[in-house]
Amino acid sequence: MKVKKYRGKGRTMTGDAHKRMAWKQRMARRNGTGGGGGGGDSGTKCFKCGGEGHWAKNCKGKGKINWGGGGGPAKKTANVQITEKAPVDEKEFPSLKAAAQMARGIKPTTTPAEVTDALHVFGFSSFRPGQETAIMRILCGACQSTLVMLSTGAGKSLCYQLPAYLYAKKRNSITLVISPLVSLMEDQVAGLPPNVKGACLHTNMSKAQRERIVEGLANNQYHLLLLSPEALISGGYQLRSDKIPPVAFACIDEVHCVSEWSHHFRPSYLRLCKVLKEQYGVQCMLGLTATATMVTAASVAQHLGISNYMEATIRGTPIPRNLCLSASKDEDKEEALVALLQGQRFSACDSIIVYCTRRQLTDRVSTLLRTCLKEEKPNEKATKKKPMLAECYHAGLSPAQRKRIQNAFMSGRLRIIVATVAFGMGLDKPDVRGVVHFNLPKTFESYVQEIGRAGRDGKLSHCHVFLDSGDLNELRRHVHANAVDHLAVKHLIKAFFPPCKCRHLHENHKKAVKSFKEQESVTERDTSSKSRICPGHEVAVPIEKLVEKLDMKEEGICTLLCYLELHPSEWLKNLSNVYAQCHIQCYGGPHQLLAIAKKCPPVAVAIARARRRGVTMSHCNELDFNVIEVADSMGWESGPVKRELKMLQWEFGVSGPTKTGVMVEFSDLGFHVRSPGDLSEDEVDEIVGFLTERMQTQERTELFQLQKFFDTLYKVSHKSCWSCAEKADEVRSAKLKENISEYFERPPDLAGGQVTMLSFATETNEGGISMLDSNVTCDNEAGVRADIRAFVHLYSSEHNLTGRSIARIFHGIPSPNFPADVWGRVRKFWRSHLGVDFNILRRLATQELVYMK
Numbered sequence: 001m002k003v004k005k006y007r008g009k010g011r012t013m014t015g016d017a018h019k020r021m022a023w024k025q026r027m028a029r030r031n032g033t034g035g036g037g038g039g040g041d042s043g044t045k046c047f048k049c050g051g052e053g054h055w056a057k058n059c060k061g062k063g064k065i066n067w068g069g070g071g072g073p074a075k076k077t078a079n080v081q082i083t084e085k086a087p088v089d090e091k092e093f094p095s096l097k098a099a100a101q102m103a104r105g106i107k108p109t110t111t112p113a114e115v116t117d118a119l120h121v122f123g124f125s126s127f128r129p130g131q132e133t134a135i136m137r138i139l140c141g142a143c144q145s146t147l148v149m150l151s152t153g154a155g156k157s158l159c160y161q162l163p164a165y166l167y168a169k170k171r172n173s174i175t176l177v178i179s180p181l182v183s184l185m186e187d188q189v190a191g192l193p194p195n196v197k198g199a200c201l202h203t204n205m206s207k208a209q210r211e212r213i214v215e216g217l218a219n220n221q222y223h224l225l226l227l228s229p230e231a232l233i234s235g236g237y238q239l240r241s242d243k244i245p246p247v248a249f250a251c252i253d254e255v256h257c258v259s260e261w262s263h264h265f266r267p268s269y270l271r272l273c274k275v276l277k278e279q280y281g282v283q284c285m286l287g288l289t290a291t292a293t294m295v296t297a298a299s300v301a302q303h304l305g306i307s308n309y310m311e312a313t314i315r316g317t318p319i320p321r322n323l324c325l326s327a328s329k330d331e332d333k334e335e336a337l338v339a340l341l342q343g344q345r346f347s348a349c350d351s352i353i354v355y356c357t358r359r360q361l362t363d364r365v366s367t368l369l370r371t372c373l374k375e376e377k378p379n380e381k382a383t384k385k386k387p388m389l390a391e392c393y394h395a396g397l398s399p400a401q402r403k404r405i406q407n408a409f410m411s412g413r414l415r416i417i418v419a420t421v422a423f424g425m426g427l428d429k430p431d432v433r434g435v436v437h438f439n440l441p442k443t444f445e446s447y448v449q450e451i452g453r454a455g456r457d458g459k460l461s462h463c464h465v466f467l468d469s470g471d472l473n474e475l476r477r478h479v480h481a482n483a484v485d486h487l488a489v490k491h492l493i494k495a496f497f498p499p500c501k502c503r504h505l506h507e508n509h510k511k512a513v514k515s516f517k518e519q520e521s522v523t524e525r526d527t528s529s530k531s532r533i534c535p536g537h538e539v540a541v542p543i544e545k546l547v548e549k550l551d552m553k554e555e556g557i558c559t560l561l562c563y564l565e566l567h568p569s570e571w572l573k574n575l576s577n578v579y580a581q582c583h584i585q586c587y588g589g590p591h592q593l594l595a596i597a598k599k600c601p602p603v604a605v606a607i608a609r610a611r612r613r614g615v616t617m618s619h620c621n622e623l624d625f626n627v628i629e630v631a632d633s634m635g636w637e638s639g640p641v642k643r644e645l646k647m648l649q650w651e652f653g654v655s656g657p658t659k660t661g662v663m664v665e666f667s668d669l670g671f672h673v674r675s676p677g678d679l680s681e682d683e684v685d686e687i688v689g690f691l692t693e694r695m696q697t698q699e700r701t702e703l704f705q706l707q708k709f710f711d712t713l714y715k716v717s718h719k720s721c722w723s724c725a726e727k728a729d730e731v732r733s734a735k736l737k738e739n740i741s742e743y744f745e746r747p748p749d750l751a752g753g754q755v756t757m758l759s760f761a762t763e764t765n766e767g768g769i770s771m772l773d774s775n776v777t778c779d780n781e782a783g784v785r786a787d788i789r790a791f792v793h794l795y796s797s798e799h800n801l802t803g804r805s806i807a808r809i810f811h812g813i814p815s816p817n818f819p820a821d822v823w824g825r826v827r828k829f830w831r832s833h834l835g836v837d838f839n840i841l842r843r844l845a846t847q848e849l850v851y852m853k
């Protein structure tokens with residue numbers, strides 16, 4: 001739609017007034033207020049004081065927020081914009097005083113008029129708990145990075161949208177919002193009020209769409225920009241800091257992904273804060289999350305550069321008060337689910353989500369519910385269209401089917417959606433009245449996140465979990481799936497720290513100079529790993545090959561590389577993935593290859609290296625080489641080398657560029673790091689030991705937390721859901737909430753100023769009901785050993801088997817080299833020993849492999 005623009009009294013108004021009106025009416029209905037709320041475009045209403053009959057320009061009303069250096073644009077340097085620090089002058093700016101008080105936790109008597117007016121622009125009449133403090137911290141101009149930890153549906157989005165809107169209006173700046181889910185970005189932008197201009201950049205957009213957005217950014221058309229962490233750190237989409245307005249602040253949604261201790265650690269998040277600070281000059285960051293323990297919060301604060309995280313954290317209760325929780329350990333879960341939904345508690349609920357872990361199960365359960373509940377009264381909200389009782393929703397459905405089911409659920413036509421956890425991320429349906437977990441959720445955090453989809457309108461809603469030891473063991477297997485062997489770690493270190501000649505060259509240099517003083521300082525340097533001789537080399541390791549070699553997922557390898565970067569010794573630096581292999585083909589024949597070698601040094605070096613390996617190049621018109629290695633051997637950065645190689649394809653004459661008949665292609669996407677090549681053997685052992693220990697701690701911790709989660713639910717559970725199907729048990733619900741809060745509020749352990757989670761792993765299990773312990777012995781060891789031997793006989797010639805890979809197959813845990821769709825068909829072995837503890841199985845398999853060698 002073409003947008004008409006009107007200019008009136010210094011304000012810009014778009015022509016889509018009917019859209020704005022509809023939005024205002026929608027918001028008014030939701031807030032229960034009569035009309036619009038003093039929106040910025042209302043024409044006769046003052047934006048500053050909200051008063052009628054005069055324009056903001058002539059307002060003599062309330063004070064102002066400090067807009068950072070008097071509202072002027074932020075400073076721009078060549079490539080970095082620095083947001084100016086605000087001069088703190090509370091007398092001159094009365095509302096700044098309020099902001100500063102707010103930031104210190106003191107509630108000021110009045111909220112600045114600009115802020116309350118902006119709140120009306122968003123269609124709200126008052127702040128929800130936590131919103132005002134967060135907003136004022138961001139607006140107070142003193143670069144107060146803030147962590148907002150409020151439950152799902154508490155209204156965290158306003159905490160970035162409102163300051164972004166005000167900053168953009170006052171300073172023509174933009175706010176960067178880092179959002180982890182591409183699928184949600186469009187919805188978030190579409191949900192903004194008409195006055196707030198947002199845009200997003202993601203991979204699902206066409207090139208033309210992205211270019212339009214980048215152009216719009218350069219023209220100051222947007223108040224906020226949503227993008228994925230990967231897009232930001234890769235610097236893709238031509239998004240350069242000098243091409244966008246100054247950045248007011250950056251908001252990181254799902255900020256717990258920044259912490260390596262989080263259940264959702266995402267390696268690309270790790271470099272996020274650094275890129276925001278160094279490349280975009282961001283000084284103020286706002287982190288948003290619904291589920292973070294204090295351990296995660298402390299670690300996130302470290303990444304955001306917050307020194308006193310207690311002061312900078314706005315924290316609500318993890319579970320909203322209006323949710324009534326229950327759990328039961330029924331033997332027949334399907335029968336129990338039907339009974340629960342027929343009971344008084346859930347039969348009154350119009351909108352229910354039933355979560356299952358597997359796709360086939362969602363299918364089965366939805367069919368069961370359609371059959372067993374069909375006599376029931378259809379959804380009262382049903383419109384002319386036929387009401388639907390229960391449907392399944394999972395990633396295996398076609399996009400059209402998913403859309404149809406989601407729309408039916410959102411409009412109230414579908415009463416029960418039986419879904420995998422893929423459903424519900426970013427779901428903003430206010431009246432979901434019930435969430436039932438047919439299977440055990442993965443963690444405390446997932447549980448809190450998933451039940452948070454109920455009762456977003458603040459009305460009483462019900463949540464129930466069915467406990468089952470089978471689910472617990474299944475989740476336990478998932479934990480083992482991510483663990484790594486000592487040997488795999490060794491291979492990884494070998495790949496990323498190839499030995500270099502720096503030390504040797506240095507020794508030669510030392511001999512040549514023969515200066516006593518120089519020798520002394522060199523001896524000094526040799527003993528200290530911190531001032532190592534090697535400055536670090538660019539290394540690229542092809543992802544596909546490494547995944548196969550280590551039998552480890554790409555994300556797992558990324559995580560290990562992040563641990564190495566986060567280590568106090570900063571063993572390596574992660575760089576953006578690159579294509580490492582270069583293929584040059586000269587259609588002009590071998591002469592052309594030699595001719596380009598004369599003008600392009602990297603080609604000459606690649607030919608020389610090939611010759612050194614014994615390859616005869618005189619009759620060759622093709623050349624294959626690792627471009628990262630070649631660039632490194634020349635002491636050059638790989639970026640410019642690749643650009644120079646690409647240029648070989650073109651010749652620039654007076655009539656413009658013409659093709660030279662040289663083809664240059666890059667392939668083999670690789671992990672890309674900068675690492676030293678002069679590690680001593682002790683250092684290699686230290687790194688291997690560190691990573692192995694770290695992975696083991698992670699495994700122990702996750703197992704412990706899983707057990708603790710199960711025990712927490714078990715302690716308050718009913719034997720059968722019959723006891724809580726008719727009436728909620730408020731005492732047990734309150735007890736469960738209290739125990740969950742305890743988990744989230746547990747203070748972090750600070751070892752040497754670093755956040756650690758070791759204590760979780762070493763803590764004993766306070767007499768909980770351990771259903772895992774039953775598995776720690778192996779009754780049928782001889783039988784298990786016989787099966788292992790049979791398996792090794794059949795498959796060892798074609799596959800590289802390890803104790804772990806055999807244990808995984810016997811437990812039905814897929815890995816890159818042993819995918820479920822292939823190995824799941826080997827029925828005799830796949831999931832054949834679920835009853836035997838994973839680590840015992842691994843030990844037995846390792847022993848058998850050694851005996852059979």
Ligand SMILES: Nc1ncnc2c1ncn2[C@@H]1O[C@H](COP(=O)(O)OP(=O)(O)OP(=O)(O)O)[C@@H](O)[C@H]1O
Nearest residue numbers: 124126127128151152153154155156157158290426
């Ligand atoms: N001050 C307010 N007054 C009334 N409604 C509000 C207010 N702030 C937010 N809301 C409404 O609350 C709902 C939830 O808000 P929002 O999506 O920001 O929650 P959230 O905390 O980001 O949730 P999630 O964790 O699921 O992303 C939205 O419909 C929003 O319009």
